[in-house]
Amino acid sequence: MPDPTSNSVTTLSRGSGIRQVARLSGVSIATVSRVFNDAASVHPATRERVLEHARALGYQPSSLGRNLVRGRSDLLGLIVPDVSFPLYGEMICGIEAVLNARGMSILLASSHDDTASELMAAQHLLRHAIAGGIIINSRQELASFPPRGMNWIHVTPERDGVPHGVELDNEAGGRLAAHELLRLGRRQIAYIGAPGCESVHRERGFTDELRRVGLTSRRMQGDYSEQSGTWAAQALLEDGSGLDAVFVAGDLMAAGVLRALHLRGLRVPEDVAVVGFDDAPLAALLYPRLTSIRQPARAMGAAAAEQSLRMMDGHSVESVIFSPELVRRESTAPP
Amino acid sequence: MPDPTSNSVTTLSRGSGIRQVARLSGVSIATVSRVFNDAASVHPATRERVLEHARALGYQPSSLGRNLVRGRSDLLGLIVPDVSFPLYGEMICGIEAVLNARGMSILLASSHDDTASELMAAQHLLRHAIAGGIIINSRQELASFPPRGMNWIHVTPERDGVPHGVELDNEAGGRLAAHELLRLGRRQIAYIGAPGCESVHRERGFTDELRRVGLTSRRMQGDYSEQSGTWAAQALLEDGSGLDAVFVAGDLMAAGVLRALHLRGLRVPEDVAVVGFDDAPLAALLYPRLTSIRQPARAMGAAAAEQSLRMMDGHSVESVIFSPELVRRESTAPP
DNA sequence: TTGTATGCGTTATCAC
DNA sequence: GTGATAACGCATACAA
Numbered sequence: 001m002p003d004p005t006s007n008s009v010t011t012l013s014r015g016s017g018i019r020q021v022a023r024l025s026g027v028s029i030a031t032v033s034r035v036f037n038d039a040a041s042v043h044p045a046t047r048e049r050v051l052e053h054a055r056a057l058g059y060q061p062s063s064l065g066r067n068l069v070r071g072r073s074d075l076l077g078l079i080v081p082d083v084s085f086p087l088y089g090e091m092i093c094g095i096e097a098v099l100n101a102r103g104m105s106i107l108l109a110s111s112h113d114d115t116a117s118e119l120m121a122a123q124h125l126l127r128h129a130i131a132g133g134i135i136i137n138s139r140q141e142l143a144s145f146p147p148r149g150m151n152w153i154h155v156t157p158e159r160d161g162v163p164h165g166v167e168l169d170n171e172a173g174g175r176l177a178a179h180e181l182l183r184l185g186r187r188q189i190a191y192i193g194a195p196g197c198e199s200v201h202r203e204r205g206f207t208d209e210l211r212r213v214g215l216t217s218r219r220m221q222g223d224y225s226e227q228s229g230t231w232a233a234q235a236l237l238e239d240g241s242g243l244d245a246v247f248v249a250g251d252l253m254a255a256g257v258l259r260a261l262h263l264r265g266l267r268v269p270e271d272v273a274v275v276g277f278d279d280a281p282l283a284a285l286l287y288p289r290l291t292s293i294r295q296p297a298r299a300m301g302a303a304a305a306e307q308s309l310r311m312m313d314g315h316s317v318e319s320v321i322f323s324p325e326l327v328r329r330e331s332t333a334p335p
Numbered sequence: 336m337p338d339p340t341s342n343s344v345t346t347l348s349r350g351s352g353i354r355q356v357a358r359l360s361g362v363s364i365a366t367v368s369r370v371f372n373d374a375a376s377v378h379p380a381t382r383e384r385v386l387e388h389a390r391a392l393g394y395q396p397s398s399l400g401r402n403l404v405r406g407r408s409d410l411l412g413l414i415v416p417d418v419s420f421p422l423y424g425e426m427i428c429g430i431e432a433v434l435n436a437r438g439m440s441i442l443l444a445s446s447h448d449d450t451a452s453e454l455m456a457a458q459h460l461l462r463h464a465i466a467g468g469i470i471i472n473s474r475q476e477l478a479s480f481p482p483r484g485m486n487w488i489h490v491t492p493e494r495d496g497v498p499h500g501v502e503l504d505n506e507a508g509g510r511l512a513a514h515e516l517l518r519l520g521r522r523q524i525a526y527i528g529a530p531g532c533e534s535v536h537r538e539r540g541f542t543d544e545l546r547r548v549g550l551t552s553r554r555m556q557g558d559y560s561e562q563s564g565t566w567a568a569q570a571l572l573e574d575g576s577g578l579d580a581v582f583v584a585g586d587l588m589a590a591g592v593l594r595a596l597h598l599r600g601l602r603v604p605e606d607v608a609v610v611g612f613d614d615a616p617l618a619a620l621l622y623p624r625l626t627s628i629r630q631p632a633r634a635m636g637a638a639a640a641e642q643s644l645r646m647m648d649g650h651s652v653e654s655v656i657f658s659p660e661l662v663r664r665e666s667t668a669p670p
Numbered sequence: 671t672t673g674t675a676t677g678c679g680t681t682a683t684c685a686c
Numbered sequence: 687g688t689g690a691t692a693a694c695g696c697a698t699a700c701a702a
Contacts, residue, residue, distance in 0.1 A: 060458060060462045061462065062464060063463045063464070064399065064402050064403045064408060064463065064464050065403060068399045068400060073399060082428070083418070083424045083428055083431070084421065084424030084425045085424070086421060086424075089418045089419030089420070089424050090419045092418045092419070092443075093417070093418055093419050096418070096443070096444075096445055103459075105442060105443065105444060105459060105460075105463075106443040106444075107440060107441070107442060107443075108427075108431070108440065108441040108442075108443045109431075109440060109441075110428070110431055123395060124440060125440075127395045127396065127397060127398045128398045128399065128440075129397060129399050226619075226620060252620070255620045258622070259622065281421075281617075282616075282617055282620060284561075285561060285587070285617060285620075285621065286620065287593070287594065287597065287621070
């Protein structure tokens, strides 16, 4: 075996390694390792000496080496459809906060709402021996997706009846919207939905609540875009059957609805009340400020991270369900 | 030395390793490695055989091992003030797209606009032997910050006169706004700024352009929040010296300006024209839709990633300066 | 309390 | 074209 210090030049050239610290401190690398994992017993004097030399050399233990020997990295893999979507950004913040407290960080990948790239992303993350994984709004079959060899936490509406991680109680959100609109005295209410099961659940809660007082609602289908909100609202207005409130499955679409109403010369909330969904930052900036069903994205992200941490530690995890909240703003009022 | 295959159970338990593939294929691990780095000469038949067994075992080379021996990981460290800020999200998307093409991914950290946590984040990333680093809107002294041992690409307005990476030509943005407002026939123009050098540069370009036609502008100071935009606009309106256009340093503040104008019963754009800055997604959703100076965030992110890649490959990098673009919408028109 | 020695999964340098 | 084998930087079981 070659002299452990013989290649110190190489090592130095890419930052000081554990060996330089050991050599200068007059101890073995094992002791240095112990100091930095402040686990076992190290003589206070020795520890001081090592720490001092480490500081002088600017030594930091390499995560690469540490993770390799541990067989698991200190990274959490995160797959998100699109980082630039505001709600996902919030979730990421929540995740990061929890992770930082454990000295871990996020390895980021985007799925672009595409099954194939989602799968590729997952495999890529797996190669890095991530300690855990979180997938936001996966497009895959929840039951079969997690490629294998590790468990993922899903942040997504319930599907396939599979327990999976964290979700929002979308039905409760729908009920919240209906309840508020009814409370305000609205009676001719419409729902504007979008593809995906979130929308289905929101609508179910909404119509259930209306049915309790013997009301039904008309419905239109959009695609979460502003434009589709405008179109849907226009269609609703055109058949002239009367409309005094509309519940929209997303804030972006709601922005389109507000515009259509305004173009038509209708006042919000006087003539028509509007309730959005998500409470994206945007909601508070629209004119009039949009009443919306708040999805606690940051908290949901944090919860997902905590579940993932539990899973890493070998504990069992259960699905945690978040309750949405009604945020009253200017777009709703009595007629 | 123990039999290399003696610990195959351990290895298998955490996913198949290079050794199982080698053993089953009847070749040495060196050959397997060669197959997956499709570099050197491997007999086509051998390659086929190895690939087949690898697929059957679900083998993927471990990034941990690979990065360790290479002394550098395939991760790019990214420090961003706040992931949930829309413009940063766009940049991240741009960065990711470029990185994916190289099979690299993003190691994410947040600075929360705080010097101390920014430094900690950088050190944390460094421990992971990141191949490169990008810092968005660093709070540090550009000249001294990059801790040491590696070079970072900064995405930030020019400061300290240090070349650093990618930036937006904020002065040009200011000129663009002024030019448009003048072209439309506006003459009583105000600027609403905010702390930081971006705002200073935007204002400089703006006033320069006004000066060319012998005009000056009034100014107010906000802090990029909607509320501050409202206050600034109200202050502008109250001293009654006339106002027919306002250039605002950020879209969020511009939203506040629109609201203040509306509350005052002034029509936009008929009475007062408004130009924002950034062209955040929000801009197109306000009422009226906001004319704004577009900051090509996605392209800037991509450029930063490309510069970082160049740096990793040992090439020199130069600062790349992006030109903003005027996006005309409903908030501007002739008086 | 400390040192020695081994192995983590991979790449790369030599031989053959 | 292929196989040994030495690193890579670290943690840890075991010996001292």
